[in-house]
Structures are given as C-alpha cells and as structure tokens.
Amino acid sequence: MNASATARALADRWTVAVPVIAALVLVLSWGRDLAPVAVALIALCLAGSVLAAVHHAEVVAHRVGDPYGSLILAVAVTVIEVALIVTLMIDGGPKASSLARDTVFAAVMITCNGIVGICLLVGAVRSRVAVFNAEGTGAALATVATLATLSLVLPTFTIGKRGPEFSPAQLGFAAVASLLLYGLFVAVQTVRHREYFLPLTQDGRLRPDDDPSALPGRRETTLSLIMLLVALVAVVGNAKSVSPAVESGVDAVGMPQAVVGVVIALLVLLPETLAAVRAARRERVQTSLNLALGSAMASIGLTIPTIALASIWLDGPLHLGLGATHMVLLVLTVVVGALTVVPGRATLLQGGVHLAIFAAFVFLAISP
Template sequence: MAFWQKHWTTAAPIVAWLTYLASFSGVVPTLVLAATLIASVLAAVHHAELVAHRVGEPFGTFLLAVAVTVIELGLIVTLMSAGGESATTLARDTVFAAVMIILNGLVGVCILIGALRHKEQVFQQVGVSASLATICALTVLTLVLPNFTLSEAGPVYSTSQLAFVAVVSFLLYATFVGVQTVRHRDYFLPDKAVVADQEIHAAPPSNARTAASGMLLVLCLGAVVLLAKTLAPAIEGAVSAAGAPRAIVGVIIAALVLLPEGVAALRAALANRLQTSLNLGLGSALATIGLTIPAVAALSLLMGLPIALGLDTKSVVLLLLTLIVSTLTLGTGRTTVLQGAVHLVIFAVYLFTTIVP
C-alpha cells in the first residue's frame, strides 16, 4: 500500500494505457475507464506541478494552466471529431463552462475559504487586472460577437471571420504570456510577506526527476485524450437518458479537467497565497480561450466541421454579469467573505439554469 501511495503518479499513465488497450476487447466497465481517466488527469497535474516547481513562478502556474488546457482541448477535439454535426456547440459549451467555473466557482471558493481563515487577503492588483482585461476581450470576441455579425446568421462566424478571430485570440494570449513570464513577471509574483506554504521553500527536483516527470506528463495527456474518446458515447448517452440539456456535457468536461487545478488553488488560498490561486485560475481561463478556440477553429476549417460559438441570451447575461462582478471584486487588491459569497451565488445560478433552462 505504501509503495502504491508513493509511486501512483508513475503507475497511473501505465495503467491508463493498458486500460485503453484492453477496452478494444469491450470487457472494461465504464466506471473503470472513468476512474482511470480521473487518475490520469490527477497524475498529469502532479507531474506538471513538479516541472513547474523546477522552473519557478510565474512559469509554474503558466505551465500547469497549459497542461490542463491541453487535456481539455484533447477532450473537445476527440468528441468533436466523433460527434460531427451533433457536436457543433461542444467547444462553446465547454469554454463557457470553464470560464464560469473558474471566475465564479473557483475564485469564489478561494476567496471565501481564504477570508474565513485569514479574514482579509491581498494580491497584486496590476497583474490580476491585466488578466481580467484579457479575459474580457477574449470572451466577448469568441462567445458574444458571433451573435451580431452579418456575414452569417448567428451564432456562427463566416469562414474568414472564424479564421481572423482565431488568429487574434491566439496572438492576444501569446502577448499576455510574454507579459506574465518575461516583460512584467514581477506583477504576478506572490507577496513574500504572506507566503505561508512551506512547499514553496522545498528544494526543486533534480534534472533527472524533472525530465522523467516531463515524459510521464506526455504519457498522461495522451492517455486522457484516448480514454475520453472511448468514454464519449457513455457520457453523451447518460446525459440524454437523464433528459438533461446537451450543455451539461461541456460542464462535465470542464469540471473534470479543472478539478485537480482547483485543488491546488484551494490549497494556496488556505495558505494565504491568494495571488497563486488567482494566477492558477485566471491563467487557466485565458489558456482555455486563447488556445482552445484557435485549435477548434482550425479543426473546423480543415475538416469542414460546423462550429457555433455564440452564446444564447441567458448565457450572455450571466457572462457579462460575471465579468463585471469579477472586475469589481478584484479591483482593490483585497478580498473578503462577501465577495466570495457573491461569486458563489452567481455560480449556483449558472448551474441551476443550465440544468433547468
């Protein structure tokens, strides 16, 4: 048992690949596939965190956000390829779900539990404001504007519009990454005066261990994509059998891949490192839009798959409310219990209206 607890992150990708190969025989239960998929996601984030600790902040949170986004992108692309025209809104639903889960659910919980333990927490407003400004631009350009263009009837872009928005989204995200990691790196660093997590002071892993984790991370990501493709019919079948809206599939995908990162953000908030929590959450939201939308747009253009990005009216209202409240909440550099509660209420409304539209 002790051996398994120590080496499960190494065993997880191996077991995942063996499970995937065994699924060709049709004897692997759906629950086993799901459990193996979750274990692979957790192992992938573990290895990403280990590599991140080696390269330091804010590269660490950036690397973790990209790793999680690659997992999410792999899930979306495989499900879109398998679903064809029936998966037209999958990318939109998943990206919107990720934004709502992060800006309301994750940020709300981190602020709330951090405030309950530490009363008031502080962070660098300049870095967070830069992140929010980029998120506002990306979400409106990709999820709202398609409803108001004239070349094609909403909620879709024409071919040229889709290509243009995909390029500018990627360039905007790349610019943010350059600011976060090079030009203004200090804007995103935690305040050393409030760092309380002893793990931040742990010795970085050796080069050999970092390289091993890098290879295991690749194995985990590949296993997640393949297992997700295997599980896709079961997920969509369960949603249809329950009579739930198809948008629930996007919520499930987003929640699945964001869960491990959410745990890391919560641990940082409890350790009075809200800056790290916000870097993780907002960085993941940016990567989700800035990488996923261009990738699915390229898939749509190359394979001729239809893709609808524009949100319905209810979702647009909730998105704009979320962006306004997030700007006000994170506009002072300090947070309290009330701000966390407001975000969680919006998140609860989003979940309820997704199930009961």
C-alpha cells in the same frame, strides 16, 4: 524512513503507475464497444490520470517557480480540454456543433467564479483577508473578458452567416487575435512584468522564494515531465472512449446537450481546482488566481485557434455565439470580477458572490 518520507514515496509510485496503467487500458479498449463495467474502469483510470497529470505538472511548476508554474499547469490542463473537444467533435455529428462553445464557456465560468470564489473563501478564512496583486490579476481579467467577447459574444451578432456562427474569414480573425493576445499576455506575465504575478504577504510585499534545497531535483523533474505527457495521452484517449456514455447519460435523464460541455469542463478542471485551493491554503492567493484566470484565458486562446484549424475538415456548423442567458452571466462575471480585483484584497463576501454566480450557471445549465 519516517512517516512523511513513506507517504511521499507511495505518492510518487501511484502517480507513475496510474498513467502507465491508463495508457495500457487505452490500448486495449481503443475502437471497441464497451460494456458498462469497462466504461466504469476506464472512467476510474481517466480520473486517476488527470490527478497524476496535475501532480507531475506541480512538480515541474515547483522546480521552475512562479508564475511559470501556474502557466505550465494551465497550459497542461488546456491541452487536455482542447484535445477532448476536438476528439468529441470528430465523432459527435450535428450535436457537436455547439460543443466547443459550451465547453469553453463552462471553463470560463468554472475558473472565474467557481475556482476564484473557493480560493477567495479559503484565503479569507485563513488570513481574514485574501491579498493579491491587483495589477497582474486585473490584466488577466481584462484579457479573459476581451477573448470571451471576441470569440463567444460577437458570433451572435455578426451577419456573415446565419445563426450564432462566424464566417470563415471572421473565424480566422478571431483565431489569430486570440492566439496573439494570449501570447502577449504570457510574455507580460513571464518576462516584462513578472513581479505583478507573484504572491504577496499580508502587508503587500512579495513573498520570498522557496528554499532551493527544498526544490525537486533535476531527475525527479525530468521524470515528472515524461509522466505528464503519458498522463495527458491517457486522459485524451480514455475520455474519447467514455464520451458516448456521458452523452447517453445526459440524454437519458433529459438534460440539455450543453450539460455535456459542463461535465467535460468540470472533469478537466477538477485537479486544477485542487491545486488552486492548496495554494490558497498556503496563503498564495495570487498563485490561485494565476491558475484560475490563466486557465480561462488558455481555454479560449488555444481552443478557438485549434477549432478554427479543425473546421477545415470537420463537417457541419460551428456554433460559437452565446445565448442571452449566458451573455448576462458573462457580463455579471466580468463586472463582479473587476470590482473584486480593483482593491487587491478580498473578504468572504467576494468569494461568496462569485460562488453564487457559479451556482446560477450550473442550475441554468441543467434547467435553462
């Protein structure tokens, strides 16, 4: 067995072993008061499970091809995020009233500025100019902007309830509209205009499909699908176990409660960031943008309907409306994103601009 085959065998072993170990740790720790050492162990299992989940999602994605692969990975990551939000809101009390808003907005800023910025930088460094499909990327950005405005901006200005909240009827409308709009985008991405979301060469032509002989086999794909589900369960359960430690740490250092949402989004989206960067290094910037914008879209399109349904039995207010500072950052993100997307080509400058907006978001979250 050569070195590359040995490395792949070791990778396959740890991505199977870690989710199983994390699931066992979840069973042993569920419902118990945890010592700091136990919290550290669970956090380690959590991080390993997230990475394993993305590995298995990538195997499945490689088998089904673009843009289905990007969609599977985005939905898998969003399922983690939605489950984390709901589980934290159930036990969060009054502090959890703005958790969904903070986490979803953090996901939008991380994906539309952090991941997009890094991938444009990597693509531009490798090929001088990062090339992508303006039609597909522009459609994705427009959908993200619409979903964010309907779900995160309008609650600040509606008068059905006091504060940045929707009335029950307004929340129901936002949930249905978000779900239908996300479903429409998925249909366009995967069926009607699939070619708009495929990677391009430097001269603007579609990249050829991967060699069928290099694709994962059916057995390997089935195993990865099963282990993906195990890893997702382990991530959600272990995240619920360590969430009190995260909230206590944020309170201890005197940071705003919104930082908890940022930490959750960073944790969930880190593996997807790595997947997007790897795609950019392979000169598949379109795949990177599919991952980034698809995750932003799924974060809103799936979280808002889930939260609307959960609000039936959750007590307390549900603050969804953004403050003035975050609305300015959202508008800046949409405007800059549109200017980046229109040419279908980006340089180091566009990547740096997006990263500057992301840095401003992180800094203002810590020091509002």
